[in-house]
Amino acid sequence: xxxxxxxxxxxxxxxxxxxxxxxxxxxxxxxxxxxxxxxxxxxxxxxxxxxxxxxxxxxxxxxxxxxxxxxxxxxxxxxxxxxxxxxxxxxxxxxxxxxxxxxxxxxxxxxxxxxxxxxxxxxxxxxxxxxxxxxxxxxxxxxxxxxxxxxxxxxxxxxxxxxxxxxxxxxxxxxxxxxxxxxxxxxxxxxxxxxxxxxxxxxxxxxxxxxxxxxxxxxxxxxxxxxxxxxxxxxxxxxxxxxxxxxxxxxxxxxxxxxxxxxxxxxxxxxxxxxxxxxxxxxxxxxxxxxxxxxxxxxxxxxxxxxxxxxxxxxxxxxxxxxxxxxxxxxxxxxxxxxxxxxxxxxxxxxxxxxxxxxxxxxxxxxxxxxxxxxxxxxxxxxxxxxxxxxxxxxxxxxxxxxxxxxxxxxxxxxxxxxxxxxxxxxxxxxxxxxxxxxxxxxxxxxxxxxxxxxxxxxxxxxxxxxxxxxxxxxxxxxxxxxxxxxxxxxxxxxxxxxxxxxxxxxxxxxxxxxxxxxxxxxxxxxxxxxxxxxxxxxxxxxxxxxxxxxxxxxxxxxxxxxxxxxxxxxxxxxxxxxxxxxxxxxxxxxxxxxxxxxxxxxxxxxxxxxxxxxxxxxxxxxxxxxxxxxxxxxxxxxxxxxxxxxxxxxxxxxxxxxxxxxxxxxx
Numbered sequence: 001x002x003x004x005x006x007x008x009x010x011x012x013x014x015x016x017x018x019x020x021x022x023x024x025x026x027x028x029x030x031x032x033x034x035x036x037x038x039x040x041x042x043x044x045x046x047x048x049x050x051x052x053x054x055x056x057x058x059x060x061x062x063x064x065x066x067x068x069x070x071x072x073x074x075x076x077x078x079x080x081x082x083x084x085x086x087x088x089x090x091x092x093x094x095x096x097x098x099x100x101x102x103x104x105x106x107x108x109x110x111x112x113x114x115x116x117x118x119x120x121x122x123x124x125x126x127x128x129x130x131x132x133x134x135x136x137x138x139x140x141x142x143x144x145x146x147x148x149x150x151x152x153x154x155x156x157x158x159x160x161x162x163x164x165x166x167x168x169x170x171x172x173x174x175x176x177x178x179x180x181x182x183x184x185x186x187x188x189x190x191x192x193x194x195x196x197x198x199x200x201x202x203x204x205x206x207x208x209x210x211x212x213x214x215x216x217x218x219x220x221x222x223x224x225x226x227x228x229x230x231x232x233x234x235x236x237x238x239x240x241x242x243x244x245x246x247x248x249x250x251x252x253x254x255x256x257x258x259x260x261x262x263x264x265x266x267x268x269x270x271x272x273x274x275x276x277x278x279x280x281x282x283x284x285x286x287x288x289x290x291x292x293x294x295x296x297x298x299x300x301x302x303x304x305x306x307x308x309x310x311x312x313x314x315x316x317x318x319x320x321x322x323x324x325x326x327x328x329x330x331x332x333x334x335x336x337x338x339x340x341x342x343x344x345x346x347x348x349x350x351x352x353x354x355x356x357x358x359x360x361x362x363x364x365x366x367x368x369x370x371x372x373x374x375x376x377x378x379x380x381x382x383x384x385x386x387x388x389x390x391x392x393x394x395x396x397x398x399x400x401x402x403x404x405x406x407x408x409x410x411x412x413x414x415x416x417x418x419x420x421x422x423x424x425x426x427x428x429x430x431x432x433x434x435x436x437x438x439x440x441x442x443x444x445x446x447x448x449x450x451x452x453x454x455x456x457x458x459x460x461x462x463x464x465x466x467x468x469x470x471x472x473x474x475x476x477x478x479x480x481x482x483x484x485x486x487x488x489x490x491x492x493x494x495x496x497x498x499x500x501x502x503x504x505x506x507x508x509x510x511x512x513x514x515x516x517x518x519x520x521x522x523x524x525x526x527x528x529x530x531x532x533x534x535x536x537x538x539x540x541x542x543x544x545x546x547x548x549x550x551x552x553x554x555x556x557x558x559x560x561x562x563x564x565x566x567x568x569x570x571x572x573x574x575x576x577x578x579x580x581x582x583x584x585x586x587x588x589x590x591x592x593x594x595x596x597x598x599x600x601x602x603x604x605x606x607x608x609x610x611x612x613x614x615x616x617x618x619x620x621x622x623x624x625x626x627x628x629x630x631x632x633x634x635x636x637x638x639x640x641x642x643x644x645x646x647x648x649x650x651x652x653x654x655x656x657x658x659x660x661x662x663x664x665x666x667x668x
Contacts, residue, residue, distance in 0.1 A: 006093040008068070012443075013044040013051070015086060016071065020079035021053060027070060041071065084453060088443040099396050099423045101431050106423040109446030114470045114479070116454065117497035126498045128471040131478065133435045133494035136410035141364030142323035144582050151583070152614070159616035159655055161583050167576035170319060172311030182311070183216035183223075186271060188289040190214050193270035195287055200278065203267075206260035213288075214265065218257070222265045223569060225253045237262055269562045274303045301377040304561040312568045313372050316575060317405060320366065327362040327414040327535050328402060330355045330376075331543040356567070359402055360542060362414070362535035368542040369578045370571045372402055375564060396424070408433040412494070414535045417441045425477045425493035437528050438536075440479070440491035447472075447479035451489065455481060462486055463509050465523040469497040480526035490528050498527040546570040589663050593621040594637035607644045615645050619663060620656050 019041040025033035042054035042063060051071055052063040068091040075087060086092075099106045117127040154165040174185040191214050197203035208214060229235060232250050239248040241259040253262070273291040277283055283291050294306040302309065359372035376398055399419050406413070413428070415438035422445045428436040442448035447470040460466045460483050468481040478497050482488045484506070502522030509516055525533075546567060590613045592606070610618070620637060622630045642652045 007046075008049050009092045009094050010044070010046055012086065012092040013046075013049075016041050016051060017043060018081070019071070019085050019087075020076040020081065021071070021074050022076045023053065023070075023074045027074070028064075038076075041066075084449075086443050086449050086452075088441065092443055099427050101427065103431070106426045108422045108444060109472060109475070109477070111446045111450050113473050113475075114447040114450055115473055116450070117469045117471050119467075119469070119497070119499045125501055126496060127469070128478070128497040131476045131494055131496045133412070134410040134429070134433055136324050136412070138322065138324065138409070140324050142361050142366045142369070143321045144366070144579055145319055145321045146583070148614075152616075154583070155616060158658060160658075161580065163576065163580045166580045166583070167573065170315065170572055170576040170579060172308070172315040174307075174311060181216060183219040185292075185311075187214045187216045187219045189270045189273060189292065190219070190265070190268050192273050192287045192289050192291075194264070194268040196275060197268065199286070205264050207258060207264045208261075214268075218261070218265065221256045222262070225256060225262060226566065226569075228253050237266070269565070270304070271308045271561055271565060272304050272306070297383070299377055299381050299383040301381070302375065302383065305375070305564045308565055308568060309373065309375065312572060313374075316369075316371055316572075319579070320361075320369065320371070322406070322409075322411075323361070323364060324410075325361075325363045325412045325414070325535065326371065326406065327360050327539045328358065328399075328419065329360065329416055329536075329539045329543060330357045330418045356543075357398060357402060358539065358543065360539040362538040365582050366578045368538050369575050370542070373568065373571060374398070374402065396427075399424070403432065403434065406434060410435065412437070414438055414532055416536070417444075420444065420491050422446060422477065422491070425491060426475060429476060429493045435494040437490065437492035437495060437531055439532065440489050442489065445477075445479055445491055448489070451479060451481045455483075455487065465506065465525065467499060467524065467526050467529075469499075469526060471497050478528065480528055482525055482529045484525075488529060490526065490532055492528040492531075495526075495528040495531070500525055500527050500530050503527070503530045504533060542574060546574060589617050589619045589659055591619045591621040592637065592641065594633045594640070607640070610641055610644045615647065615652065615655050616659065618656055619659050 021039040021041065022036040023039055025031045025035050025037075038056040039053050040056065042052045044051050045065065048065060050065040050067055053066050054061070054063055072087055075085075076082065098108070115128070119125065119127045150169065151161075154161050154169060156162050156165075168181070171182040174180040174182070194203070194205065194208065194214065198205070228250055229240070232240075235248060235250065237259060239245070240250045240253050240262075242248045257265075272293055273287075274293055277286060292307065294303055298306050355376050357374045357376050358370055361367055361369040361371065381398075403413065410433060412435040415436065417439045420436070420438040420440045425436055428434040440448070442452055450470060451468050454460075454468050458466075458468075460468070462483055462485065464483045466483045470479045471477070476493055478492050478495050480490050480492075480497070482490070501524050503525045504523055505520035506523050507516040507518070508521050508523075590609075592610065618641070620634065620641075622633050638649050638652055642649045645652065
């Protein structure tokens with residue numbers, strides 16, 4: 001049986017006593033109408049975990065049990081005491097923001113542990129006590145981790161780095177020796193699955209008959225066909241191969257494969273051999289490829305795609321040198337509600353859908369490069385408890401998994417409110433040695449209720465860009481509220497209560513017409529808010545662009561896994577493009593002038609250097625002041641260098657001319 005939900009926090013539940021309510025007629029069973037009834041929360045019942053509503057009328061002194069959903073919906077927000085209560089979208093439960101590690105337990109702080117820090121106009125930009133970030137000793141920016149041999153393998157015959165080669169280099173590797181490509185791995189799984197369907201379901205392949213089998217090249221072509229379908233608006237297979245409607249047809253796909261081949265590949269998409277042989281038969285006697293499945297204990301929702309997910313994550317982290325700043329985010333996996341994972345008989349592997357949690361680079365030349373992605377199955381994700389038993393709040397264990405490679409090094413992590421809390425700030429600083437900043441829900445910090453009351457008391461309106469800041473009396477935590485388009489609440493464990501004068505530009509609204517001005521205006525903002533704004537939008541934009549897939553297949557058995565496989569494929573496309581830009585714009589060329597580099601005393605040593613540099617990073621120079629010596633000097637240099645590199649003079653001239661073109665952006 002699935003685990004029961006954690007009980008609602010009694011302390012928080014009783015704090016709602018006295019909350020004013022306006023409840024419509026239709027809330028009561030059998031009643032209709034929209035007349036509002038004034039009332040107040042009288043008490044809390046721990047057994048039913050509901051609140052008792054008492055109406056403000058002498059005729060009715062009965063108590064009505066209300067679930068929290070109704071309390072949140074019908075609370076009287078016009079009441080003068082509304083801001084004194086801590087109302088959250090979901091009820092606060094025991095264990096929320098409570099993290100227990102091997103050494104101690106961390107809790108949400110209390111309101112009386114915080115002090116407001118007021119920075120008046122004309123004052124200095126800082127207040128409270130300074131908070132120094134944890135020291136970082138590595139390079140600020142992420143860089144590509146690639147050997148010279150790997151770099152040479154990404155070039156074509158002209159020495160140009162090719163994107164398709166970079167993309168394949170970024171793809172995951174499989175097998176005991178990492179010698180199996182993504183396409184070969186998936187082709188083996190699809191061959192097995194096609195055989196299973198033929199034997200058990202009577203499936204009749206349209207193309208793969210006789211000696212024809214799915215190969216890695218076929219899978220690569222299939223992925224290319226998927227990209228073409230996305231570009232052309234997700235057309236159906238019939239439209240792609242239409243001979244009557246030329247505007248529907250997609251010639252590039254038709255040239256790559258037949259209609260029957262595309263239909264077979266689409267129907268038999270698979271990424272894991274997650275089934276057993278019927279009647280106790282032997283796998284090797286039936287299937288040509290060995291059985292490959294996830295490790296024991298893999299969560300149910302990851303049985304089909306877990307190997308693919310782990311392969312991508314391992315590869316993405318292996319091809320970069322870690323820098324200082326990373327950003328984490330969660331986003332809904334599009335299409336989950338159409339999947340057999342959430343539709344059908346009990347027990348369902350995922351009951352409430354899934355989110356994809358990502359770690360991303362958001363600074364430097366590799367900005368938007370994904371380092372990690374994990375499809376999280378909610379409270380019934382079986383993998384998470386086995387990885388870490390940090391407290392009762394399962395999201396903490398997931399975050400522990402995501403940030404494991406970045407602990408104890410002084411990294412800076414920007415996050416959203418799904419992860420951030422007082423307890424997380426403390427664990428990040430004291431246990432994981434990570435600097436953390438991000439948005440925070442009001443109920444997950446002790447300063448939340450204080451800030452909410454202060455905003456109401458001072459009449460701070462949205463769009464005024466005023467700030468309210470609180471600092472914990474003892475711990476290195478700062479809480480800030482900034483009145484932008486909404487009240488943006490941030491929490492940081494490495495920023496003090498600092499205000500950046502004119503730190504961000506905004507188009508202000510006219511107070512009368514409420515229209516935005518055409519021009520930008522410099523406005524003040526908390527320093528931690530500025531850090532959040534500089535980075536977080538990049539991971540959001542990346543998530544949105546990577547979700548633009550359309551794998552509307554004819555297979556109704558695997559609606560979930562192909563969507564995730566496509567999402568990871570799209571992430572890899574973006575990662576490969578970042579790598580491609582980095583390598584292409586970071587070429588280093590070496591100039592060789594015969595009069596200087598090829599003199600008698602250093603010629604043999606220079607020949608060794610030429611061979612080490614290679615022809616694709618070589619530029620020919622003369623360094624002669626007398627123009628009459630240039631021709632003979634260049635001819636001598638070409639002769640020596642072509643012999644050293646074992647190429648013809650014509651080939652040397654052609655490639656070095658291309659190098660000049662790239663270096664100086666000119667045509668020769």
